[in-house]
Amino acid sequence: MAMTAEFPSFKYHRDPIASGAFARTDSACSICGSKRGFKYEGEIFSQQDFEGVICPWCVADGKAAIKLNAEFTDPGASEAVSDRRFSEELACRTPAYTSFQGPYWPAHCGDYCCFVDYVGGDELRKLSSEVRDSLFEDLSSTFENMEEAMEALHREGSAVGYLFRCLKCEQHRLFWDCD
Ligand SMILES: [Zn+2]
Ligand SMILES: [Zn+2]
Numbered sequence: 001m002a003m004t005a006e007f008p009s010f011k012y013h014r015d016p017i018a019s020g021a022f023a024r025t026d027s028a029c030s031i032c033g034s035k036r037g038f039k040y041e042g043e044i045f046s047q048q049d050f051e052g053v054i055c056p057w058c059v060a061d062g063k064a065a066i067k068l069n070a071e072f073t074d075p076g077a078s079e080a081v082s083d084r085r086f087s088e089e090l091a092c093r094t095p096a097y098t099s100f101q102g103p104y105w106p107a108h109c110g111d112y113c114c115f116v117d118y119v120g121g122d123e124l125r126k127l128s129s130e131v132r133d134s135l136f137e138d139l140s141s142t143f144e145n146m147e148e149a150m151e152a153l154h155r156e157g158s159a160v161g162y163l164f165r166c167l168k169c170e171q172h173r174l175f176w177d178c179d
Pocket of ligand 1: 034058
């Protein structure tokens with residue numbers, strides 16, 4: 001693959017550079033040996049300890065997951081999706097976002113949703129009221145109302161919201177956890 005190859009796109013993670021799933025590095029990838037300028041910063045579920053560098057390309061094509069016998073997300077800990085190809089792509093070819101309790105992907109329309117961003121009250125207030133109201137279903141077991149949720153969640157705090165969007169119908173979903 002040429003060094004100028006386009007940054008890979010990830011079906012379930014909209015912008016992994018903006019989200020911090022990939023950070024800048026001068027080091028070569030431990031999997032492919034190339035200096036790609038980026039390394040994976042998220043979770044790695046593997047039997048073996050791994051302290052090396054994984055480039056975005058080796059996440060995208062599954063090489064890193066195969067070589068390390070690793071997953072980046074445990075689909076068993078996410079919402080159920082029946083198509084195993086989707087679970088395989090989520091587990092082995094998708095950079096995870098960073099959370100307190102481990103990455104969790106909601107599902108909608110038979111597939112996993114795409115991770116959009118970390119959110120707190122400030123970000124939720126910027127969404128349209130229609131979108132915001134549609135998110136409350138995901139929060140209603142914990143919060144009395146959206147206002148209470150927006151008070152509690154902070155993009156960089158001890159209770160963080162994780163915003164997702166369905167790839168088919170664009171319904172937003174929200175998951176949150178705390179430290
Ligand atoms: Zn690589
Ligand atoms: Zn949907």
